[in-house]
Amino acid sequence: MSGQVSGGVVQARDIGSVTIGAVPPPPVRIPRQLPAMPPGFVNRTTELALLDRLLEGGPAIAVVSGLKGVGKSAVSRRWAHQVHERFSDGQLYADFGALRHRGGTEVSDVLGGFLRAFGVHEEWIPAELPERAAMFRSMTADLRLLVLLDDAEHAAEVTPLFPASAASAVVVTSHRQLGELLVAGARPVRIAPLQDEEGVRLLAGMLGEDRVAAERERVSELVRLCGGLPIALRVAGARLVQRPTWTVDRLVGELADAERRLDQLMTEGRAIVEAVFDSAYTGLPEQAARLYRLLGTLPGPGFSPGVARAVLDGDPERALDLLLDASLVEELDGDTYRFHDLVRLHAARCARRVDPPEAREAALRRVAEWYLRQVAAADAAMGPRLRLADHRLPATDRPFATPGAALDWLEKERANVLALLRAAAALEWDELVWQLAEALWPLYHARKHYADWIETNRLGVAAALRCGDRAVEARMRNQVARAQLELGETDQARAELVRAHQAAREAGEPRMEAVVLESLGQVALARELPDDAITHFAAALAVHEGLGNPRGVGMQSYHLGLAHSRAGRYDAAIAAFDRALALMTDVGDELSQGKIHLVLGEAHRELGHRPQALRSARTAADIMRERRIPAKETRALELLADLADDRESAEAYVRQALAVCLSSGNLPKAEELRARLRD
Known part of the structure; x- marks a missing residue:
């Protein structure tokens, strides 16, 4: 034997029969989420050394605070890259400035992302924040981990994200001092504006040493006028790079003479940063200036080239390039851009000065309609389902090749879409609001963003009421109730569904009535009322039979079987499952076939029908493995273990x-299975 060997080795001459059961180790996932090293970084040696001292040895938490635009993120990211080898189990990163869209909601979302980064499957991530935080602490208890949390507003946003490890470190950046964390033992690191020499070095990196040396005193004055803020210095430097014939003195004169200032940024009694942004803005061609202004009025943390196209109602490429060159927008990746907070404030202020309200509203409407087309296309990519909105998307508006790509885009744009939907609701663009809410269903159902899920569809309910559309009202209330049901709020869900059912009946919309009846049945099952559930599922089945919808009949037959099983009536359950299986086979719905085989096998087991139970359990395990649905694959394997002839075979299935x-x-669940093996 030669070469590398992984795992056990058995060497023998004669072997009769050998059964080797081994549990393969879970895949090792080491998250490396740090953003790229900040470009043009200068000095800050004191702050970097302080971070090193405070966080050496762990566990330790540092709060890096200072004025917006002062360079807190750059310092923290630079330090994190310098010491990344110290944290061998990974580095986690969250930018709250990009995620912030409603107080507290983003904390649960960030925890979900961290757990996924460690390989936790979506099905095992709890719905509630405390359970997610507990799982995160359990997973990180023995790790050497660095967590960088950027642009936090409150201590409550970040405390659930702290790992439970003596060898880990947490760096939190904020324009606030976050006194609650300091009282609890976090170490403060205050980032001040750049000193004169540091600011000069930053500009020298942009303009070249010769140009800076030729006007050394005026460059120092420029640093002073920018208040030592790196964001302001970079905008000023970009302005001079674009105008190589300009002297530094000319730009200093513009800043000194500017009348408008950003109110929040005062240095030596003067608001100086707005002058920097004014200078960059006034040099833009009209199309770029218009794009800058109108983008600043949009809700949401970022924007894409598609949004920029909608704002201009034309090609934004040249204008967007000019904004990038002027350092007025930041490129996060090839398809995402954002403003610095201060620049966004300036852009919106310019829009209020230049663009009449109707022009700003028209731009917002174009962006809203663009998002509706994209979200509808993503929804369509997820497959067939009942939709009240008829978008009639042409082939050119179907940009998602796979359901996974569609879901990933919805996740990426979630904060922007929610902010846009809120703005549309405030303007009572009711048709657009409910259609967006309806099309967001696959995102919320798959990724479990419950707070967004409920808020979005409540806005949809309000829009439907203003429109007087009872069918839409039923759809929106049903989607609210489904979130409540998953959160265990069965009483609230049932009350919402009663109103939804009344609306569907008054609308004369049998398809929506069937949808609501199904949801009422699921609520009854959750409340351990199987006979009530049977009543609702049977009523929904009758509606689908009347509509001639075989898939709907099959789905309600499946639900009827579940309710009969819950009541212990396994013969009736098997009859319902057999009917459902035949219908789902006819329509080619393999995933539903797998679900039916699983519960069908369990029902046969209860009645002692071992051959039928084995056949269904094996089929279910194969389908769920192929579809990568681990919860149901595990359940099918446990069923096979229950049905095994001997202890050895049963243990093999449990190990799988x-x-x-x-x-x-x-x-x-893994601990439960280990206990079963020990027994």
């Missing part, structure tokens, strides 16, 4: 189930 749980991050 354990491997699935470990690889998908279901640690509680």
